[in-house]
Amino acid sequence: MTGRSAHHDTFVIERRYDAAPARVFHAFADLEVKSQWFGGPDDWTRGKHHFDFREGGSEGLSGGPAGQAPHHFNATYHDIVQDQRIVYSYAMQLGTQRISVSLATIEFLPAGKGTLLKLTEQGVFLDGFDDAGGREEGTRGLLDKLGAWLERQNTQ
Amino acid sequence: MRSTKVGRVRTVTLRPDVMRQAEEWFARRRAQWDVKLDRLGAFLAAEAKQAEAEEKA
Numbered sequence: 001m002t003g004r005s006a007h008h009d010t011f012v013i014e015r016r017y018d019a020a021p022a023r024v025f026h027a028f029a030d031l032e033v034k035s036q037w038f039g040g041p042d043d044w045t046r047g048k049h050h051f052d053f054r055e056g057g058s059e060g061l062s063g064g065p066a067g068q069a070p071h072h073f074n075a076t077y078h079d080i081v082q083d084q085r086i087v088y089s090y091a092m093q094l095g096t097q098r099i100s101v102s103l104a105t106i107e108f109l110p111a112g113k114g115t116l117l118k119l120t121e122q123g124v125f126l127d128g129f130d131d132a133g134g135r136e137e138g139t140r141g142l143l144d145k146l147g148a149w150l151e152r153q154n155t156q
Numbered sequence: 157m158r159s160t161k162v163g164r165v166r167t168v169t170l171r172p173d174v175m176r177q178a179e180e181w182f183a184r185r186r187a188q189w190d191v192k193l194d195r196l197g198a199f200l201a202a203e204a205k206q207a208e209a210e211e212k213a
Binding site for chain 2: 005007009011013015017018019023024027033036037038040041099100102117119121123125127128129
C-alpha cells in the first residue's frame with residue numbers, strides 16, 4: 001500500500017466474429033455458455049459463479065492462483081438491449097483490498113453476416129496494491145525500458 | 157524513468173511508483189479481455205461447426 005490514489009484509464013477492443021449478433025450476445029447472457037469462456041486463467045481455482053443477467057442484476061465470481069488470495073469480480077448490470085448492447089460496472093478485489101472499479105460497455109454491431117464486438121472499458125485504479133507476480137513482471141518491464149533507453153543513448 | 161546529468165555523469169532513476177502499477181494493471185485487464193474474447197471466438201466457431209454437423213445428420 002502506498003497511500004491513497006486514483007488513476008484512470010480507458011481502452012477499446014474490437015473483435016469480428018463469424019456469428020450473428022444474437023449468438024454472440026447469447027454468450028454473454030447465458031450462464032452455461034458464459035462460464036465456458038469467461039473467468040480467470042485455466043490454472044486458477046474457481047469459486048461459485050453468481051449470475052443474475054438483468055438490468056439491476058449482479059454477477060460475482062472469485063478465483064485465483066492456488067494458495068494465494070483470491071481475486072473477486074463483482075458486477076452490476078445497468079443497461080441491457082437484447083442482441084445489441086450490455087453496460088455494466090464491476091469492482092475487482094484482491095483478498096479484501098479493492099483494486100479497481102470499471103465501467104464496461106459491450107456493443108454487438110452487425111457486420112455482414114457476422115458481428116463486430118466493441119468493448120469499451122473505463123476504469124479507476126485505486127491506491128496501488130502489493131502483488132509479487134505483478135511486481136516481478138513490472139521490474140522486468142523497467143529493466144527492458146532501461147535497456148532500450150541505454151541503446152538509444154549509444155546510437156545518438 | 158528519470159534521467160539527470162551532472163558533468164559527465166548521467167544518473168538514471170527507476171520509479172516503480174503507483175502510476176506504473178496502474179499502467180500495468182490496465183494492461184493486464186486488457187490482456188485478460190484479449191484471452192477471453194479469443195476463447196469466445198473459439199467457442200462460437202465450435203458451436204457453429206456442431207450446428208452444421210447436426211443439420212447434416
